[in-house]
Amino acid sequence: MPDFIYNRPANRKKYLSINKHQATTGGSHSKWLSINVEKDMFDYSDYGNYHKTANQNTSWICSLGNLWAIKEDKSSVGTREEQFGFFQQPVNVNDEWHGYPVIPFSQVRLNICDNLLKRWVADGILDIDDIAMILKKKRI
Amino acid sequence: MKIITSINIYNFHVIISYLGDGLDVIKFEDLRSKRLKISAQYVEKILSRSTLTEITPLRHHIFGIENSKLKNLSLENEYSIIYEDISASQISFDFTSPSLIVLNEENLIQEIRPSFTKNLFIKDKFSTKSLQENAPLTVSNMRNNHGQILMSIRGFGITLIDRERKETIYRTEDAQDVLFMNSHNIIVVADYKGILFFKDRDRKPFKTIRLKDNDIPQEIVSFNQKLLIKGKNGLYLYDFSQEQISCIWNQKVGAFAVYFDMIFLSSQNKLYMISYSNSTVEHFKIRNEKLGVEAINYFHK
Numbered sequence: 001m002p003d004f005i006y007n008r009p010a011n012r013k014k015y016l017s018i019n020k021h022q023a024t025t026g027g028s029h030s031k032w033l034s035i036n037v038e039k040d041m042f043d044y045s046d047y048g049n050y051h052k053t054a055n056q057n058t059s060w061i062c063s064l065g066n067l068w069a070i071k072e073d074k075s076s077v078g079t080r081e082e083q084f085g086f087f088q089q090p091v092n093v094n095d096e097w098h099g100y101p102v103i104p105f106s107q108v109r110l111n112i113c114d115n116l117l118k119r120w121v122a123d124g125i126l127d128i129d130d131i132a133m134i135l136k137k138k139r140i
Numbered sequence: 141m142k143i144i145t146s147i148n149i150y151n152f153h154v155i156i157s158y159l160g161d162g163l164d165v166i167k168f169e170d171l172r173s174k175r176l177k178i179s180a181q182y183v184e185k186i187l188s189r190s191t192l193t194e195i196t197p198l199r200h201h202i203f204g205i206e207n208s209k210l211k212n213l214s215l216e217n218e219y220s221i222i223y224e225d226i227s228a229s230q231i232s233f234d235f236t237s238p239s240l241i242v243l244n245e246e247n248l249i250q251e252i253r254p255s256f257t258k259n260l261f262i263k264d265k266f267s268t269k270s271l272q273e274n275a276p277l278t279v280s281n282m283r284n285n286h287g288q289i290l291m292s293i294r295g296f297g298i299t300l301i302d303r304e305r306k307e308t309i310y311r312t313e314d315a316q317d318v319l320f321m322n323s324h325n326i327i328v329v330a331d332y333k334g335i336l337f338f339k340d341r342d343r344k345p346f347k348t349i350r351l352k353d354n355d356i357p358q359e360i361v362s363f364n365q366k367l368l369i370k371g372k373n374g375l376y377l378y379d380f381s382q383e384q385i386s387c388i389w390n391q392k393v394g395a396f397a398v399y400f401d402m403i404f405l406s407s408q409n410k411l412y413m414i415s416y417s418n419s420t421v422e423h424f425k426i427r428n429e430k431l432g433v434e435a436i437n438y439f440h441k
Contacts (some may be wrong), residue, residue: 027189028275080295081314082333091147101277103294105193106229107209108246114191118141118295128409129394131159132145133372134284135193137294138358140330140372 001025003109005096006039008046015042016096020051023079030100031079040084041077042099060120062113065089067097068104070125075140077101081139086110103137143315144406149164149399152178152199153215154426154433156411157195163202167427170420172400181438182215189290196240201256203231208245210260226250230282232289239263241289243282244269249289264285270299270309281359285320286343290327293317298329298338309338317359321367324380328367335369335378351376352387363398370396375405388438389414404433414438 001022004063006015017038022030044050045067048057060068067087071077077085078101087099088109104112112134120126130140143159152173165184165272167178178408186192190420192204192211202353222278227244234241240252240260251264252337270293271277280295289301290316300308314332321328329345331338335357336345362368367378375396376388389405396405402424403414411433415421416419419440424435 030276082295109344111207117159118143119254121141121143128143129392129396129407132395132406133358135145135159135191136359137278139294139314139356 001035004040008043013042014094014096015039015045015139016098017102018097018098021098021100030082030102032101033077033079034056037066038085039068041071042067042087042097044071045085045087045099048070050097060116064113068112068116072125074090083139084126105135144394144409144411145191146193146195147395147397147403147404147411148195148197148202149188149397149402149404150215151180151182151200152176153180154404154411154431155195155197156406156431157192157204160189162186163192163195164431166431166435169425170402180215180388183218186213186218193213193362194228196231196262197427198233198254199256203228203240203254204244205231210242212256212260218297219359222259223421226252226262230279230291232282232284234287234289235381241282241284243279246440247275247277247279248427266305268301269307270296280315281317283318283320288320290318292316292329300327300329301428308343309410312336316357319360319362319367321362323362323365328360330360330369332356335360335367338390339341347441349385351385360394361398364401368398368403373405410434412436427438 003019016040023031043052045060048059050072066089069085082101082103084102086102087097102110104110123129133140145159146157148155154166171322190206192206194205200215204211210224210226213223218245228242230243232241239255240258242250248267250262252260260269279427280292280294283290287303291299295314298318312331317330319328327338332390334350338345351371355373357369366432369376374387376387378385391407394406401415402418405412413435421435421437426433
């Protein structure tokens, strides 16, 4: 499937699903389990909640301006059992976002910042005992 | 909020790392430390703006990873910190060479001669077929066993690299940890699907055990001739001779470490020391009482 724009509400961030990260594509890049999983993960990260409602929640954004997401039931989102979605901040503010499933902390650019981890614990997205395992690249 | 990210035990000191908040180094006492007359004087706090992971104590120093770079700190001198310009995502120590084995961010293995007074020197660097041909892969743990390197690889399995750099691959679902049990000459894998046992070089597991309520195994260590398993929702002990598994801690565990007959663990950010020995529990005393380590006998042998 070629790259395609995910049509989102006009006042939300724009998203582009990139061909090389789609499940049906060959190649060695990390891949989402499905298009719907990819869309859901971006929505969660942008809205900062699982209801996809715009309220006082800010996005699940790290100090570098990248967006992150994890499913509420912690199930895999990628074909190699990745549980997290990573969406790097676009170079230009009006560009579309895009992302891929990852296991955090395998490279410095894939480190989730402390503030976002603490926020997820405070909001009940993660349990405090999950943090040690996320840093060690384990499944939670 | 201070969040515990790892626990290490070294020379009768508990080393606790926190998310973005450095390390505490606290001495403890028990019957053994009194008998051995431990005289080490370590700093009590090591400050760090970023989280230190993969902490590996060695000769009164700590090697660790901060922002994917290797860091070398002295436990005796809080001002002695050497920042190495060496990319790192996993560390293990080969006592036979002796060398630090460091996996970098590109999944290349670096063999490093350890030094405690000057910057480290990479004496060799090599790639592995399994990690390069199937990239991108994430290594969840790396261990050294008499010069052999064992790696657990997420969504892939296990790679064993022998001294001649020959690789043997054991495919599993989603390997979280791996251990070579020398006493039984087997490789044990903590996998998403359970605990898998492999005979050396035999690619199919000869045994698979599942944890209670299909708990997910995350880490495994050898503990007093048994296998200690950290699951997402508890701690378990597998007795090889009885072929039985028992749950010794029925709540979530964040970090843990073992030392003699003691298991140190964090659960909901509270610290515990558990042991099957009444004597160990009775004589355990932590120097910093503000830390509040609760000592418990878990009643299993």
